[in-house]
Amino acid sequence: MTEHLLRKAKKGDADAFCSLMDMQTQSMYKIARSYLKNDEDAADAIQDTILSCYENLPNLKNNKYFKTWLTRILINKCKDILHRKKLTLYTDQLPDTPFYEEDFETSEWNQFLAPLDEKYRSILLLYYMEGFNTTDISQILNMKESTVKTRLQRGRRILAQAYQYHIKEEHA
Amino acid sequence: MMTFDNNEKKLKEELNKDVEIPVIVHEKINRAYRMIEDHTVVQKTPQKDPYRWMKTGAKIAGGMAAAMAVGFVFCAANPVMARELPLVGGLFEQLQENVSFFGNFADKATVLEEPSQQAADSSDSQTAAPEENSAPSESVYTKTADGLTITFSEIYANDQAVYLSMQAVSEEPFPETMMDQEDQPVISMITDVSYSFLEEDQAELNPGTQYMNPEGKFLDDHTYACILRLNTKLEDTTEYQEKYDEMVEAVLDEMGITHEDLNGETEEGYALLEEFNDKVSAQAGSLSSQYIKAITVPEVYELHLSISEFTGTKAEPEYWDSGYSQEELENMSDEEFREVMNQVPAEYSQHPNEHENYWFEGDWSFDIPVTVDNSLTETIEINETNDDGIGLASIVKTPYELTVNPLYKEGSDSDCFVVALDADGNMMPYNDSDGSVNNYAIQDRNVSSIDVYLVDYIQYMDDLKVRYYNEELENEEWKALLDENARYHKTVVLKQ
Numbered sequence: 001m002t003e004h005l006l007r008k009a010k011k012g013d014a015d016a017f018c019s020l021m022d023m024q025t026q027s028m029y030k031i032a033r034s035y036l037k038n039d040e041d042a043a044d045a046i047q048d049t050i051l052s053c054y055e056n057l058p059n060l061k062n063n064k065y066f067k068t069w070l071t072r073i074l075i076n077k078c079k080d081i082l083h084r085k086k087l088t089l090y091t092d093q094l095p096d097t098p099f100y101e102e103d104f105e106t107s108e109w110n111q112f113l114a115p116l117d118e119k120y121r122s123i124l125l126l127y128y129m130e131g132f133n134t135t136d137i138s139q140i141l142n143m144k145e146s147t148v149k150t151r152l153q154r155g156r157r158i159l160a161q162a163y164q165y166h167i168k169e170e171h172a
Numbered sequence: 173m174m175t176f177d178n179n180e181k182k183l184k185e186e187l188n189k190d191v192e193i194p195v196i197v198h199e200k201i202n203r204a205y206r207m208i209e210d211h212t213v214v215q216k217t218p219q220k221d222p223y224r225w226m227k228t229g230a231k232i233a234g235g236m237a238a239a240m241a242v243g244f245v246f247c248a249a250n251p252v253m254a255r256e257l258p259l260v261g262g263l264f265e266q267l268q269e270n271v272s273f274f275g276n277f278a279d280k281a282t283v284l285e286e287p288s289q290q291a292a293d294s295s296d297s298q299t300a301a302p303e304e305n306s307a308p309s310e311s312v313y314t315k316t317a318d319g320l321t322i323t324f325s326e327i328y329a330n331d332q333a334v335y336l337s338m339q340a341v342s343e344e345p346f347p348e349t350m351m352d353q354e355d356q357p358v359i360s361m362i363t364d365v366s367y368s369f370l371e372e373d374q375a376e377l378n379p380g381t382q383y384m385n386p387e388g389k390f391l392d393d394h395t396y397a398c399i400l401r402l403n404t405k406l407e408d409t410t411e412y413q414e415k416y417d418e419m420v421e422a423v424l425d426e427m428g429i430t431h432e433d434l435n436g437e438t439e440e441g442y443a444l445l446e447e448f449n450d451k452v453s454a455q456a457g458s459l460s461s462q463y464i465k466a467i468t469v470p471e472v473y474e475l476h477l478s479i480s481e482f483t484g485t486k487a488e489p490e491y492w493d494s495g496y497s498q499e500e501l502e503n504m505s506d507e508e509f510r511e512v513m514n515q516v517p518a519e520y521s522q523h524p525n526e527h528e529n530y531w532f533e534g535d536w537s538f539d540i541p542v543t544v545d546n547s548l549t550e551t552i553e554i555n556e557t558n559d560d561g562i563g564l565a566s567i568v569k570t571p572y573e574l575t576v577n578p579l580y581k582e583g584s585d586s587d588c589f590v591v592a593l594d595a596d597g598n599m600m601p602y603n604d605s606d607g608s609v610n611n612y613a614i615q616d617r618n619v620s621s622i623d624v625y626l627v628d629y630i631q632y633m634d635d636l637k638v639r640y641y642n643e644e645l646e647n648e649e650w651k652a653l654l655d656e657n658a659r660y661h662k663t664v665v666l667k668q
Contacts, residue, residue: 039196
């Protein structure tokens with residue numbers, strides 16, 4: 001579905017580009033929230049990503065890398081925001097606590113990922129939600145493929161253990 | 173107990189469940205869309221380095237890198253500009269031949285005078301360093317941050333745009349800066365723009381945060397000057413957006429499908445997608461003609477302009493060297509290419525970054541009174557369509573620009589591209605500071621009349637435009653090709 005829209009968007013068709021981005025909203029939000037702890041920051045990261053993506057789309061050589069490229073930009077935007085926040089927190093001597101928002105934190109979707117540390121969370125999201133393989137993920141996250149495989153396996157085990165435990169509790 | 177396979181399935185199911193997208197995310201997405209649709213953000217031309225896209229993204233160690241690049245620490249510790257500010261009056265005269273929308277601004281502009289010049293002078297004399305050449309670092313139209321002093325000095329406005337002359341003086345010399353195809357320094361600014369006449373329920377129609385690529389030049393090693401063009405041709409698209417959404421749903425209903433059926437990965441889904449896109453593109457124009465409402469610009473208002481980042485691209489940016497030639501990279505298999513891309517260091521994936529850019533960060537905020545002069549704006553109402561229901565609504569001509577507004581009747585196929593030729597048959601040049609493909613710079617062209625063509629969008633992009641550039645067609649040949657293929661054509665005579 002994306003190929004036709006990509007072709008039009010690359011020629012500067014704003015409507016096609018916006019349709020393309022609409023298709024990515026769910027995944028962009030989930031990925032952004034796996035890095036960022038409040039909706040406002042996630043919204044900023046997504047906005048910057050859309051603009052950067054639009055500006056640079058004509059430079060995307062091969063359309064089949066679109067999803068990888070977009071995700072990489074988004075993650076870099078998220079890291080940028082995290083980096084700026086850390087600098088601010090350090091400068092202002094504020095406690096380094098994330099700004100959790102109740103709605104998202106209590107949502108079923110986020111509860112499912114709750115047992116996972118952030119370093120496993122993003123990899124599982126990219127693998128199971130986005131359908132990237134471990135090579136893609138290693139490229140997006142700039143890490144060795146062996147590290148991706150290890151974390152994927154470990155994250156899977158953590159969730160499996162968590163859910164066995166959770167299921168037992170429910171039945172108790 | 174769950175088996176491993178069950179667990180995999182469960183993981184996929186859970187992670188692919190839709191979540192509710194918060195309002196603020198929708199708002200920011202819509203803001204981005206508006207910036208794209210308004211042409212505030214425009215697509216960059218393809219780079220020679222095909223892998224440059226891997227190098228865009230967030231910035232690393234921003235403050236630190238910036239300090240290394242332009243000596244922020246020194247500047248921040250030195251509150252008084254040690255350098256004499258060049259005379260800013262008359263900037264329009266110095267710059268007006270260097271912009272894409274060139275023309276005589278100097279004879280129409282007014283000088284932005286400090287409201288209490290004498291008081292400011294008096295205050296400066298008490299606080300400034302004793303050097304004779306010291307200049308005020310703060311006033312209504314001059315702000316300093318991060319070692320960069322920005323001053324606005326002249327203004328001209330009509331109901332289409334505001335033009336401001338601006339100069340930026342750096343305490344340290346600017347690094348050598350890359351020049352673009354138009355021989356302009358590659359400078360960008362993150363700005364926030366709002367107009368006092370857009371308040372309360374109309375406030376969201378303000379341009380808001382936008383990236384600007386000003387048109388200007390370096391006057392010396394410390395001084396960059398430009399003419400900023402701010403678009404005031406504002407539109408209320410609320411009703412249009414509602415109608416557009418309804419139209420999309422109606423198209424889906426008519427086709428008996430849902431969004432999920434538009435799947436380009438399958439032959440059937442792709443065919444549906446093509447049909448869907450054609451139907452939507454065909455109908456969007458008439459909705460635009462009917463429901464997009466122009467905002468009336470008052471004769472007097474206040475412009476709020478904040479600049480938060482000023483970035484330049486270095487004349488010789490350092491790109492990451494993969495060790496392979498471009499030819500070798502292009503001939504690689506997907507696996508080999510990915511392997512190379514895995515090795516791109518993170519610091520090259522950010523913008524701005526110290527390898528490619530220098531930049532200043534701070535808060536340069538200005539409130540600028542605007543008086544609109546419409547005496548030189550000519551609006552030619554045409555309001556005609558052909559048998560296909562497509563045509564021209566109007567043409568608006570200011571001393572520097574010309575805007576063509578097409579008209580699409582309900583039921584017409586509006587998937588068109590506008591081409592305009594001047595009276596000598598030359599393609600009208602675009603205004604580089606606007607980005608709209610319906611807005612042209614008059615420059616020194618003969619616009620006693622113009623020929624407006626509406627051409628099928630895909631045919632223009634895939635065939636006609638390609639022939640124009642590849643075959644280097646003469647004006648007569650180009651005009652003949654347009655005459656032969658255009659879906660609508662009109663010659664409009666303009667006043668001189």
